[in-house]
Amino acid sequence: MMKSLTVLGSTGSIGRSTLDIVAAHPDRFRIEALTAGTNLDLFVTQISKFSPSLAVVLDEASAKKLSQMLPAKGRPEIMFGLEGLVAAATASAVDMVVAAIVGAAGLVPTASAIMAGKDIALANKETLVTAGHIFMDLVKKHGVKLYPVDSEHSAIFQSLEGHRNSDIRKIILTASGGPFLNTSLETLKKVTVQDALNHPNWSMGKKITIDSATMMNKGLEVIEARWLFDTSPEKIEVNIHPQSIIHSMVEYLDGCVIAQLGTPDMKAPIAYALSYPARIATGVKALDLTELSGLTFFRPDLLRFPALKLAYRALTDGESMPAVMNAANEVAVEMFLEGRISFTDIPLLIEKTMDAHQPVRLGSIADVLQADLWGRRYSAELCSKMGGSN
Ligand code: NAD
Ligand code: MG
Numbered sequence: 001m002m003k004s005l006t007v008l009g010s011t012g013s014i015g016r017s018t019l020d021i022v023a024a025h026p027d028r029f030r031i032e033a034l035t036a037g038t039n040l041d042l043f044v045t046q047i048s049k050f051s052p053s054l055a056v057v058l059d060e061a062s063a064k065k066l067s068q069m070l071p072a073k074g075r076p077e078i079m080f081g082l083e084g085l086v087a088a089a090t091a092s093a094v095d096m097v098v099a100a101i102v103g104a105a106g107l108v109p110t111a112s113a114i115m116a117g118k119d120i121a122l123a124n125k126e127t128l129v130t131a132g133h134i135f136m137d138l139v140k141k142h143g144v145k146l147y148p149v150d151s152e153h154s155a156i157f158q159s160l161e162g163h164r165n166s167d168i169r170k171i172i173l174t175a176s177g178g179p180f181l182n183t184s185l186e187t188l189k190k191v192t193v194q195d196a197l198n199h200p201n202w203s204m205g206k207k208i209t210i211d212s213a214t215m216m217n218k219g220l221e222v223i224e225a226r227w228l229f230d231t232s233p234e235k236i237e238v239n240i241h242p243q244s245i246i247h248s249m250v251e252y253l254d255g256c257v258i259a260q261l262g263t264p265d266m267k268a269p270i271a272y273a274l275s276y277p278a279r280i281a282t283g284v285k286a287l288d289l290t291e292l293s294g295l296t297f298f299r300p301d302l303l304r305f306p307a308l309k310l311a312y313r314a315l316t317d318g319e320s321m322p323a324v325m326n327a328a329n330e331v332a333v334e335m336f337l338e339g340r341i342s343f344t345d346i347p348l349l350i351e352k353t354m355d356a357h358q359p360v361r362l363g364s365i366a367d368v369l370q371a372d373l374w375g376r377r378y379s380a381e382l383c384s385k386m387g388g389s390n
Pocket of ligand 1: 008009010011012013015035036037039099100101102103105123125149150203204205206207208
């Protein structure tokens with residue numbers, strides 16, 4: 001059966017890979033709506049190729065510009081801002097929404113899609129980090145399917161098939177360790193934005209690439225796994241696995257461990273989320289184990305990568321703490337990318353923001369947005385005090 005898709009964030013790294021899969025399977029998927037930020041040149045190319053009924057951009061100025069860039073004949077409806085994102089996420093013709101916007105900005109559109117009864121392919125991990133219990137409740141209440149796109153969670157999802165959650169002893173999330181796996185703490189203080197953007201195994205958007213370098217990405221993924229698989233945090237362990245071949249594992253009560261392996265390429269987990277339970281061609285390079293020189297695993301160094309510890313703490317503190325941690329991280333990453341704070345200031349800024357926060361109960365998406373705002377304001381202010389305002 002033909003599946004109609006909305007891709008939120010189609011010009012991003014996940015968005016582009018998603019459209020590659022769609023283009024390879026015109027018999028299975030069609031595009032109903034696309035949304036982008038400011039990369040209008042690429043967006044025009046995507047619109048011409050996939051002919052969506054609705055195209056959404058960030059603001060009114062971009063909407064006007066986009067309209068001028070597209071020929072009148074066959075031009076889709078053009079909308080902008082949150083209203084546009086929600087329209088794309090809830091359009092009646094849509095079966096599945098690919099949530100591939102980065103950061104807490106994905107929260108409201110993704111929640112709207114669930115409430116409109118759409119199945120979700122979830123890349124935007126920040127939604128589960130900030131509002132995990134609210135999202136999982138919405139998923140249950142509206143009877144929609146939520147498929148993980150994050151490679152680790154796709155691996156866990158695949159390793160869980162045919163098994164019972166109650167038989168899990170632990171979930172082992174693998175982490176590449178990022179570009180600074182073997183960098184000393186002294187050197188970490190001086191690394192540049194370019195160094196941090198240079199990920200050894202994965203090519204991704206800027207924010208998640210920095211998150212991978214600080215290992216906050218793995219922290220966010222621990223929280224994501226906690227909600228997706230309804231597991232207690234003590235049962236989630238992180239192993240550094242620099243080759244990124246095993247994408248994660250599940251250990252069962254009988255001592256058996258089931259893992260999912262593959263060449264690191266996001267097209268594989270994206271395709272599985274789109275086509276579940278079918279497996280479809282992705283063009284991902286086949287894994288030849290005889291070409292590998294070895295697979296290694298070790299424990300993360302929490303002294304050099306305190307962000308991972310902060311994520312476990314946020315889970316323990318619960319309530320609004322993960323949302324505040326996520327907001328502070330978004331601010332800190334932005335500040336680092338702008339050259340205003342150093343790499344090691346990132347976890348410091350997050351920790352100080354968390355120290356100052358009194359967790360409050362989150363009953364609604366509005367509450368989550370408020371906690372997010374608090375975290376953003378506090379950490380931005382802190383950053384100026386740290387001398388990062390010049
Ligand atoms: P990206 O920066 O490459 O793309 C983000 C997309 O969202 C772009 O289309 C951008 O225009 C849009 N966007 C950004 N801010 C927006 C806003 N405020 N309003 C509307 N649109 C906005 O990011 P990415 O690497 O594709 O990551 C997307 C999400 O997927 C993130 O949550 C990330 O953690 C997750 N993820 C990515 C990868 C990966 O390999 N890239 C892997 C696992 C999970
Ligand atoms: Mg991941």
